[in-house]
Amino acid sequence: MIEVVNLHKYFGKLEVLKGVNTSIEKQEMVCVIGASGSGKSTFLRCLNLLEEPTDGEIIIDGIPLVEQRKDINHLRQKVGMVFQQFNLFPHMTVMENITLAPIKLKGATKAEARKKAKDLLYKVGLPDKDNEYPNRLSGGQKQRVAIARALAMDPEVMLFDEPTSALDPEMVGEVLNVMKQLAKEGMTMVVVTHEMGFAKEVGDRIMFMDEGIIFEEGPPQDLFNNPKKERTREFLGKIL
């Protein structure tokens, strides 16, 4: 599904990604963990070209980077993203937030888009919030709407950039449950997270990033219980 080869990213002179290599299979649920500044968010943002890779190759669905760059908007329709700060559109209702992109970009009729949005809102547990404005929702509700908004484009992959880091503790669960459900349904997901319990339970694979590379990766049992490298052990020791 996604193939990443020797990915480098510089911000000015600072090298943030120093050669990331990995591949993500269809229907796989990958959790990316690591200390802040390890490059995990940058890596994620490179996958939908919100950050322009400095060097290396990203192949999505067989389409190489050069081709993606030519039709970047089309690529992004296939790659949904959920942000730490939700980034809902404050001047639109929940319904409008979800239906805008399908109507404008996919040529869906208003009725189709609304029906789909209704289904998605039901799925994320907010069936009666369609006419609310985002500022009337709690953080957890906002993030669930943001997930519904991304899903409305029928993406093939969903990227989550620390989706629960800006939430009050009591709201983390409701968002994680929606993500869990999504993983169960077979959505391909890449999740940057600090929720180790969630990663352990739901992740098919854990990627530990440090100093701009994937330091160690593997199934959650292996990585959490028997990390091979000292650095990984150190990091897990600090947070578990």
Place this chain on the structure above:
Amino acid sequence: MDSIIKSFSDAIYYNLIREQRYMQFIQGLGISLQLTLYAAVLGTLIGLFLALAKLGRIKWLESLATLYVDIIRGTPAVVQLVLIYYAILGSSSLPKIVVASVAFGINSGAYVCELIRAGILAVDRGQMEAARSLGFSYSHSMLYIIIPQAIKNILPALANEFIVLLKETAIAGYIALDDLTRAGNIVRGRTFDAYTPFIVVALIYLYITTILTLMLNKLEGRLRESD
């Protein structure tokens, strides 16, 4: 006491009533308001174009817009007005109000540009990222997501700019356009009373700007409500 009342009513009579001089002020106000309106419309269009040029990614357009704003903001409006009147548009037979509207529009555009630019930049960066991540192009993201939010930031500042503009047009007399301030000057020339005509002029400006300011406050209140 009687003499004070007498001299006051004399001043009113000579400066306002006699030879229907009040008409001078009314016509002058009409010219000033028209001029402000035309210049505001033109200034907004120029400002919007400049702001988009400055925010866009076409390098030479950006440099051109920056140069424009620097020149206009770095020189006095009255100098621009006279230059535009004599050097650029004066040779044609365009009415003075058109020339002045163009001059003030060009001037106002530079200030409006900065207002619009600041209003757009004040919209959270995440909004653009969210729009782009859904697959919207840069210009569609601007149109559907950024500009509707920016307008809320821009409108109050823009309305304030128009209040400033009304007062700025007081220099239109430099090209012999009979605006409100020049009306005061004309009446003064007839009555040799330096105070009364300009006090009248000042009161009229104050009255109009007060009304506009009250409207602006109302607008701001309503925009805040919808937050």
